[in-house]
Amino acid sequence: MRRPMTQQGLSGQKTSRGTQRQIQDRTFWLGEVRSKCNEMSTEIRKVENDIKKFQEENNTFLMFEKRAETLASEISDLQVGFV
Secondary structure: OOOOEEOOEEOOOEEOOEEOOOOOOHHHHHHHHHHHHHHHHHHHHHHHHHHHHHHHHHHHHHHHHHHHHHHHHHHHHHHHHHO
């Protein structure tokens, strides 16, 4: 079945809300793709920030862990000296 051409593109099927285009024009889809690209870019930036924050927290934890090991070793050495 051939559908008539309009200025906006192919006409769509009739629905209870009226006529809607089944196939949208090119600018509609370009807008949709741009919108999704922007959403993905925003989400990528959030994930990158989360990764950076996690790495900083991990580095801090490792620093404190090493310091705790050093202090535990010093305490052990001092306890041996008092015995």
